[in-house]
Amino acid sequence: MKWLYLALPLSALxxxxxxxxxxxxxxxxRGQQLFTHFCAPCHGQGAGDDRSDMLPGxxxxxxxxxxxxxxxxELRTDLPAPVLTLFVRRGVGPMPAFRPSExxxxxxxxxxxxxxxxx
Amino acid sequence: MSVLPPxxxxxxxxxxxxxxxxxxxxxxxxxxxxxxFPYRDSFSPVWNTPEEIQASSAVAPADVDQVQEVVRxxxxxxxxxxxxxxxxxxxxxGPSPNVPGSTVLDLKRLDRxxxxxxxRNYCLVEPGVSYFDLYQHIQQRGLKVMIDxxxxxxxxxxxxxxxxxxxxxxxxxxxxxxxxxxxxxxxPDGELMRTGMGAMPGSGSWQEYPYGFGPDPAGLFAxxxxxxxxxxxxxxxxxPDYYRTGLIRVPRRRDLIKLVQxxxxxxxxxxxxxxxxxxxxxxxxxxxxxxxxxxxMGGPSDAEMDAAAAAAGLHSWAIDLQFLGPEAATAxxxxxxxxxxxxxxxxxxxxxxxHFALPATxxxxxxxxxxxxxxxxxxxxLGVPSLGIWEIVRDDGxxxxxxxxxxxxxxxxxxxxxxxxxxREYPLPPYFSAITAPLFWHSFTFQMVFAPSVRHADxxxxxxxxxxxxxxxxxxxxxxxxxxxxxxxxxxDVSASYSFNNxxxxxxxxxxxxxxxxxxxxxxxxxxxxxxxxxxxSRT
Ligand SMILES: Cc1cc2nc3c(=O)[nH]c(=O)nc-3n(C[C@H](O)[C@H](O)[C@H](O)COP(=O)(O)OP(=O)(O)OC[C@H]3O[C@@H](n4cnc5c(N)ncnc54)[C@H](O)[C@@H]3O)c2cc1C
Numbered sequence: 202m203k204w205l206y207l208a209l210p211l212s213a214l215x216x217x218x219x220x221x222x223x224x225x226x227x228x229x230x231r232g233q234q235l236f237t238h239f240c241a242p243c244h245g246q247g248a249g250d251d252r253s254d255m256l257p258g259x260x261x262x263x264x265x266x267x268x269x270x271x272x273x274x275e276l277r278t279d280l281p282a283p284v285l286t287l288f289v290r291r292g293v294g295p296m297p298a299f300r301p302s303e304x305x306x307x308x309x310x311x312x313x314x315x316x317x318x319x320x
Numbered sequence: 321m322s323v324l325p326p327x328x329x330x331x332x333x334x335x336x337x338x339x340x341x342x343x344x345x346x347x348x349x350x351x352x353x354x355x356x357f358p359y360r361d362s363f364s365p366v367w368n369t370p371e372e373i374q375a376s377s378a379v380a381p382a383d384v385d386q387v388q389e390v391v392r393x394x395x396x397x398x399x400x401x402x403x404x405x406x407x408x409x410x411x412x413x414g415p416s417p418n419v420p421g422s423t424v425l426d427l428k429r430l431d432r433x434x435x436x437x438x439x440r441n442y443c444l445v446e447p448g449v450s451y452f453d454l455y456q457h458i459q460q461r462g463l464k465v466m467i468d469x470x471x472x473x474x475x476x477x478x479x480x481x482x483x484x485x486x487x488x489x490x491x492x493x494x495x496x497x498x499x500x501x502x503x504x505x506x507x508p509d510g511e512l513m514r515t516g517m518g519a520m521p522g523s524g525s526w527q528e529y530p531y532g533f534g535p536d537p538a539g540l541f542a543x544x545x546x547x548x549x550x551x552x553x554x555x556x557x558x559x560p561d562y563y564r565t566g567l568i569r570v571p572r573r574r575d576l577i578k579l580v581q582x583x584x585x586x587x588x589x590x591x592x593x594x595x596x597x598x599x600x601x602x603x604x605x606x607x608x609x610x611x612x613x614x615x616x617m618g619g620p621s622d623a624e625m626d627a628a629a630a631a632a633g634l635h636s637w638a639i640d641l642q643f644l645g646p647e648a649a650t651a652x653x654x655x656x657x658x659x660x661x662x663x664x665x666x667x668x669x670x671x672x673x674x675h676f677a678l679p680a681t682x683x684x685x686x687x688x689x690x691x692x693x694x695x696x697x698x699x700x701x702l703g704v705p706s707l708g709i710w711e712i713v714r715d716d717g718x719x720x721x722x723x724x725x726x727x728x729x730x731x732x733x734x735x736x737x738x739x740x741x742x743x744r745e746y747p748l749p750p751y752f753s754a755i756t757a758p759l760f761w762h763s764f765t766f767q768m769v770f771a772p773s774v775r776h777a778d779x780x781x782x783x784x785x786x787x788x789x790x791x792x793x794x795x796x797x798x799x800x801x802x803x804x805x806x807x808x809x810x811x812x813d814v815s816a817s818y819s820f821n822n823x824x825x826x827x828x829x830x831x832x833x834x835x836x837x838x839x840x841x842x843x844x845x846x847x848x849x850x851x852x853x854x855x856x857x858s859r860t
Contacts, residue, residue, distance in 0.1 A: 290357060
């Protein structure tokens with residue numbers, strides 16, 4: 202699970218910073234919901250179906266990276282919006298592309314914001 | 321390479337796209353290579369070849385009024401629309417159309433669960449509602465109904481049913497088109513129609529009596545091109561109390577004949593959920609001698625197969641049985657099934673499997689405690705959507721041919737042999753061999769699977785797969801085995817194989833298509849049905 206942004210402002214100066222932080226935070230929060238709905242069923246950290254240890258997307262990335270990077274996307278922080286957009290809109294290997302009617306560009310950016318949060 | 325709609329130049333296309341934008345707004349119309357990439361079929365064996373059928377554009381209306389207006393705009397500009405619901409039809413064409421340059425009519429934004437009725441056990445949904453969405457809706461409200469969910473869970477009840485998809489529970493729910501009850505359709509001229517009781521103003525039984533009065537056209541909208549479905553009702557199973565499993569295995573190859581007859585009885589009498597057939601000999605395929613035996617031309621003899629099974633100390637066939645209902649009823653049904661089969665097939669064995677109260681726990685859904693090797697997909701069996709099935713997808717995807725055969729052991733042996741022999745010339749895994757078990761997907765028939773993978777970077781492999789697909793469709797048809805569902809690039813081949821009396825079925829459908837949609841505004845070519853405008857160019 203990513204750490205959720207809930208910092209509270211303590212001074213006037215901090216208020217301005219916190220507005221930006223909160224909007225980033227709410228974007229990340231929305232990203233988490235989107236991730237849970239669209240990405241986690243394949244790229245989540247839980248077990249796969251019927252005695253598989255990993256979900257298919259996570260298993261595929263485990264094979265690809267051989268431990269060089271985490272297999273579960275939520276453990277990664279190197280997937281900024283442009284990179285994520287490429288995978289989402291073009292697909293990769295057996296993963297088909299997602300259409301903007303199901304995941305808008307803003308949705309993809311929100312997922313990227315969620316993934317960018319430190320663990 | 322951007323594609324234009326048929327009979328359009330750039331200027332005409334621009335005028336058309338401007339009109340679409342006028343209906344749905346600028347943000348919900350797409351065209352050009354980049355934006356249209358996700359509307360290509362990434363599982364296509366003709367990927368990046370001139371045979372790949374690409375759309376020119378896509379439009380995503382927000383509601384039924386906009387769908388009607390889009391259909392009217394397309395009619396004025398004579399552009400074919402290809403409706404999709406969630407657009408995840410991978411293995412059968414993905415979101416791609418039958419005619420190059422079509423506009424994909426993407427219904428994802430019509431995503432309301434309109435009603436789930438737990439007293440009368442039905443739901444009414446829009447096309448953009450996925451199985452995940454419907455399941456979540458039911459769970460969040462604690463409703464006591466179970467959906468029948470196919471793999472993968474990101475598909476939709478509407479899209480899946482309209483391609484006659486199948487799930488994993490009781491016979492009258494897992495045939496998804498068969499379990500639908502009432503639909504609303506935008507016709508090729510933009511008019512709105514409701515079928516069954518939905519045609520009667522004020523009726524409260526739209527999702528309870530599918531026929532209404534007079535001819536029922538609902539079948540025309542499944543694998544068809546007579547309209548855009550904007551609402552669809554489905555019957556739902558009341559949440560059962562209990563789930564029970566058991567395995568029956570039989571020693572000899574020919575025991576399959578009787579085993580199938582008993583399984584047919586149990587299923588048609590409504591006593592069991594989906595029955596999974598398997599060959600306990602499958603693991604022996606790792607031994608080259610056994611692999612050669614089961615794939616030899618003309619097929620092995622029964623005696624050879626029985627000898628191999630006896631030498632390995634394994635049974636020849638197994639069925640996983642699943643029961644849903646009150647605990648005592650599931651126990652009685654399992655006892656009955658055991659008695660019935662064990663008293664008739666010498667040396668048949670029965671093993672008790674997992675059983676528990678529903679809803680299942682997370683642990684039970686993981687299916688780790690079955691005391692024998694099992695072919696059951698546990699989440700599917702309990703109507704829980706998942707994407708776990710993606711673990712079987714190899715390379716860049718696959719394309720599927722699933723011939724329908726009689727629910728009879730002799731027919732299984734014949735298909736194993738005939739399609740096995742026909743497929744040997746292709747360097748592919750042995751989809752058909754002497755241990756291939758039938759799939760009991762649709763409620764009253766068997767199917768087998770031919771699903772070779774595709775590789776985007778290997779056009780030669782893809783071309784071989786494409787040849788193999790067409791060849792298998794043709795050989796199967798010579799034996800009366802037809803595909804149940806096909807990607808657009810194979811729909812003409814498959815449709816042509818349903819040719820009784822000089823293709824009278826197709827001629828009848830095309831006469832109707834000419835009458836209601838001569839310009840081919842709705843999915844021309846879908847299901848092999850072409851309107852006059854496209855017939856000559858597509859069939860030559
Ligand atoms: C690994 C794997 C496993 C699979 N397992 C199963 C399975 O268990 N069972 C199964 O059935 N399938 C299975 N499939 C195939 C497919 O993924 C599902 O059937 C999926 O539900 C279809 O996609 P969809 O629901 O998004 O339908 P869509 O793609 O939206 O629709 C399918 C087709 O129906 C027509 N259509 C859709 N909506 C409309 C509309 N509103 N009006 C008119 N016509 C319309 C269109 O021709 C469209 O192309 C599997 C595929 C893979 C890759």
